[in-house]
Amino acid sequence: MTLAVEAKAPALEDYFGLSDAELHARIEAARRELGTRLVILGHHYQRDDVICHADYTGDSFKLSQLTVERPAAEFIVFCGVHFMAESADILKPGSQKVILPDLGAGCSMADMASVEQVEDAWEQLTEIGLVGDFRVMPITYMNSTAAIKAFCGEHGGVVCTSSNAVPLFDKSLKEADKLFFFPDQHLGRNTGVKFGIPLEQMVVWDPFKELGGNTEEQLRNARLILWKGHCSVHGRFRAWHVDQVRKEVPGIKVLVHPECVREVVEQSDLNGSTEFIIKTIAAAPAGSAWAVGTEVNLVNRLIKQFPDKHIRLLAPDLCMCATMYRIAPQNLAWALESLLAGAVVNQIIVPEETARWARVALDRMLAIK
Incomplete structure (x- = not known):
């Protein structure tokens, strides 16, 4: 820069x-x-x-x-x-x-993966024959540095967002044996589940450990290699928040972002990108109740924009993107x-x-x- x-x-x-x-x-x-x-x-x-x-x-x-x-x-x-x-x-x-x-104004998630760490991980995967024996496609979430996006471009990979994760996985899983997804493990995991990939075929790569903390056998058996990174906002939502809001408001719909942990997404009624969340609330009938698991400024804006609907933040505490x-x-x-x-x-x-x-x-x- x-x-x-x-x-x-x-x-x-x-x-x-x-x-x-x-x-x-x-x-x-x-x-x-x-x-x-x-x-x-x-x-x-x-x-x-x-x-x-x-x-x-x-x-x-x-x-x-x-x-x-x-x-x-x-x-x-x-x-x-x-x-x-x-x-x-x-x-x-x-x-x-x-x-x-x-x-x-940075991004804590983007800071969880440097291009040097990604290059080192790729070198380790090459040394054990994984890159070579298998078609491994690197995919970086939009929340990453330009250098990591360049790494993906140079190595046959692509950039992903929460809006296009499903069609991108659909295409990529047909072209590659394995996807190396960074830096958000949760979006990668939640999208992989939508394609029927069992959790046993997903491993987490910890950049501070040899082979990301995995064995060669685990990496060879994996369909998804997920970088150990997360969103500091969406990572604050927990499954007990879902349980609590449903007790407080019977019949409420829970709508969350796929950067949330797997347990929250599993218990939600719907999950999708920010644009998906906005469109879902806009199309919902008057009088419907929604608990939304995403950044607080957006949720507050939805509350003001749709006063005919009962909208609230999923978590009782503040979930703001501080950067x-x-x-x-x-x-x-x-x-x-x-x-x-x-x-x-x-x-x-x-x-x-x-x-x-x-x-x-x-x-x-x-x-x-």
Whole structure:
């Protein structure tokens, strides 16, 4: 990643004393002045006082597709997390500059797998003959670095999201003997179960142990090799949350994200991507009751959007994406007014060789219907 910061940028600290109303007004004024030169993308987990300024909203898969649909825009301001901005820079159709309002907006799951660890794992699998004797396809979840996406592109693999996991597994399981899935073990496991793969044919790869903590026989018998990683938000939901909410509200439907642990997904009524969750709630009849197991900002937005339905967060405690929350109105106002001053701040630039191979893996993903 290369960071380009111009000297003419205003000081970020100057924005912290502004009122909510003034920040909102200045962001909207900057949007109007920048006009078609600017497009703002907002992830569904983003806080309300930021996502209200987005031109497009969506999950990581939808926003990846939207990146290529505004070629006239000079600036893509991504209100999400770092790996999403990297993907936007890789997929951008021209010379647009991709900006992340706060470089501290990362992803704990993405941090659980480095490209060095993945390369080491692949080398170990090659040394024991697994890569060679079998067709092993590396698949990385969208929540990963550009370098890991590039690894997948270079090794015949693909990028996966929760929106396209099922069709992607359907295609990949026909082409490969084994899938090496990282960094989220839960999405990999939950999707594998949908295809009838028994849990005994899934192993977890711990990057801090030799052969990931497995024997050669276990790896040879496995259909899925799952990286030991997880989402810090969805990992907080537990099976007892499902039991509790059903006792409190008889007849309530439980709808969860497939990043949740297997026990939660098994006990839920429905599971699917963020887009699936939104569409399911939108299509539900008035008066229906739903407990939703995903990020709290999205759940609260659904509660406001559909007052004719009884919607609640599955867990009683707060389940917020803390790194996504780092992007505040102050950061967005600073980034936009810096552009007006002729300064590009927090630009995300993926090195060309990394981008080239990552684009291969992302294009394979986008080609799957």
